[in-house]
Amino acid sequence: MDYQIFEAGDVVLQSGLTCRGTKLAYKTYGKLNKDRSNAILHPTSFGAQHLDAEWAIREGAALDPSKYFIIIPNLFGNGLSSSPSNTPSPFDLGRFPHFTLVDNVRVQERMLREVFGIERLAAVHGFSMGGQQALHWAAMFPDKVGKVIAICATARLPVHTWVVFEGIKSALTGDPAWRDGWFHEHPVRGLRAMGRVYAGWGFSQAWYRQGLYRSFGASSLEDFIVSHYEARFLKRNANDLISMIWTVQRADVSEQDSFRGDLGAALRAIRAPVLAMPSESDFYFTPDDVRSEMAQVAHATVCPIPSIWGHRAGNPVTHKPDADFINDQVSRFLAA
Secondary structure (H helix, E strand, C coil): CCCCEEEEEEEEEECCCCCEEEEEEEECCCCCCCCCEEECCCCCCCCHHHHHHHHHHHCCCCCCCCCCEEEEECCCCCCCCCCCCCCCCCCCCCHHCCCCCCHHHHHHHHHHHHHHHHCCCCCCECCHHHHHHHHHHHCCCCCEEEEEEEECCCECCCHHHHHHHHHHHHHHHCCCEEEEECCCCCCCHHHHHHHHHHHHHCCCHHHHHHHHHHCCCCCCCCHHHHHHHHHHHCCCCCHHHHHHHHHHHHCECCCCCCCCCCCCHHHCCCCCCCECCCCCCCCCCCCCCCCHHCCCCCEECCCCCCCCCCHHCCCCCCCCHHHHHHHHHHHHHCCC
């Protein structure tokens, strides 16, 4: 096991249910300095685990472990932190007490204080659902966040994106293994269908038109969908995926007692400088959605990624131009 576990105990969630024996999986990189001022939190995105985010952490990069102490907390429901697949009965599988992003951030804040004595973060950095958590952090704990980097993310899930995930969920739960609110067997048909739906949203029309799927070593479009998208989801636990879909569909920083559904109030509560980086061709979190929110944040800079790689421009593991652009902008922002 290459990660640590924070034993959070019994956590009462926004849903009113209690997750007993809550476990937050996390991994650290670099060294915390004496005054604990160099910590950067890097939450994971939908379907990802800490290993999927490690590519951005390297010496000389914006997330430099020789300079910063970087902590990657795994999203609840991702199979490492408490999830349907690893929670004991009676709250396993279809009875898993789902976590909102607010719940995730509250446990992360406890972990930082109780394990490391960290009272204030130099920055919170995240992509997609990780970026949503970064914005939640800034609104929920405005005195504990120095800077925010939100890549391809909004603080409230756009309505259109909710509809996209509803379609993805329907493709997955259409498998006959879905019964009584959970999967009784590994739903191969549903996971393949989910991958095919996902394939239409991850990249832009121009990306497909130019045949850039061949950059993944695919010999054809069908080969790409099977080898990249179907294969990716077939490796995942379907009950965990359903849990994460539940979480993302309820992503809304204003849905807590402090803001009572007022998104503007939540965004105005953010005092940290924010670097928001939508992808120019993203279907999930469009530049217009991001600009609309950031107009209500006191110190926000919107810097679109000039790319046809769609949502994946924000997680450019295999595309150096996007990776270099993001790294340059984030480096300047952290250094300013």
